[in-house]
Amino acid sequence: MTFHDERRAFWEERLDADWTETGVGYRALGRSFNEWMYRVRQEVFAERVGALAVDWSRARVLDVGSGTGFYVRAWQRLGAVAVTGCDLTEAAVVRLRERFPGLRFERVDIADPQGVFDEAEFDAVSCMDVLFHITDDERYAAAVKSIAHLVRSGGYFVFSENFLHRPAQRGVNQVNRPLEWITARLDEAGFDVVHRSPFLMLMNAQVDAGPVWRKLWGGLLRAVTLTEPTGWLAGAALYPLERHLVRTRMESPTTEIMICRRR
Template sequence: MRNEDDHQRFWEDRLAEDWTVSGVGYQALGRPFNAWMYRVRREVFLREVRSLSISDTSRILDVGSGTGFYVDCWREAGAGEVVGSDLTESAVGRLRGRFPDVTFVQVDITRAQDELPEASFDAASCMDVLFHITDDERYLAGLRNIARLVKPGGSFVLSENFLNRPRDRTAHQVSRTKEWIVSALEGAGFRVERRVPMLVLMNAQVDAPRVWRKVWGGALRAVTLTQPTGWLAGAALYQVDRQLVRRMSESPTTELMICRRTGS
């Protein structure tokens, strides 16, 4: 079986078993903690996309919709039409049931596909997806495909880890360097406009020194061993993180980036 088939099966199985914020988030920390974490994500996402020219005539593409979290955010931000997509059949089937008035398509954004017309979206989002594309060539192909779908002058909103240290690889995730990601975006036809922290303490500290990564990761797993303690830890850290993401210019974990599609 090819590696890309393994990758798709991994996500088919995971989302079929856990179609919640923990299934698409930091699963080891449990659902209550992830629910608080996603509250911070929502606040950051809405703050940033509301600064874009989004209106009831805007057409948005959400790549890797998962549970539909960011589909819901786009609609809250005032987008007129949102089209969702996902790699997995299990997610697309459930998304169509949850959002009967939204179009969802099953696509692998790293492959050439004709399901969506060129330059037909005013903005696109790809949240917590790109670092799960472990092959660099497929990553680059995914960015080129997204660029093909966004109108010139349109926006691209993504989340990534943007490491200042050498890349870090696990079986289903690769955290790449900030320089490599920016170069890949520019090569695909995007101009970076800004990058802001999306989380600070409520996620794996992938861009921190090794000792802190280990210590904080162990502390998070310890306080989330049960659902009640996970809820309490999430509630406490939510209040801290929602302040930190506004005050800090960089984060040791996931950040949100806004890009503009170049061209005429």
């Protein structure tokens, strides 16, 4: 079994066992806290993507790494009708087809899509909290180029990432890469960055913060989310502050949303 096959097997098992926002989110913090976190994500996505001068009801949209379909639904809330989804795992695709009858879902490795989609088929592509799970740098670059191949000239690529201002942090299932490295891959693929802002501030791992704050805040989050009731209370308490911070800060120590335009 290759390393890529192992990664796919990992996600097949994880999503087959837990097809919820917890399964695709920050699992250690529990379902209740993740639900509050995803409320913030939905609002930021709607505000940032909704601000683009696009009639989404006429657009063809692809969501890469659809998981539970959270961002498929987010596109629909923006008025998008022609939404296509794809995921690395069969576990997700089977359930997505049941949840969204009438929409197209394909099992695709975006780093090697093998002609499943046509060139310039879409007006916009989203890829939310997915790319940092591609741990091989060459496959990451290949994924960005594949997405560029699918977006028409003048179309948009919307994605979320941990854009570090420090050297890469490498783990078995996730690699957080420097902003400069990521933007270089985007430029090579033919994308121009038009927007970057916080997606979350405090409700996620502080991967781009100093080591003391990162450990202190991470330990506190895990402590207050040990049970579902305390996780719900912690999420409810942080939610209004998080909404304020993502709207008023320019940089985030955790996940940010970026919007690029295809040249």
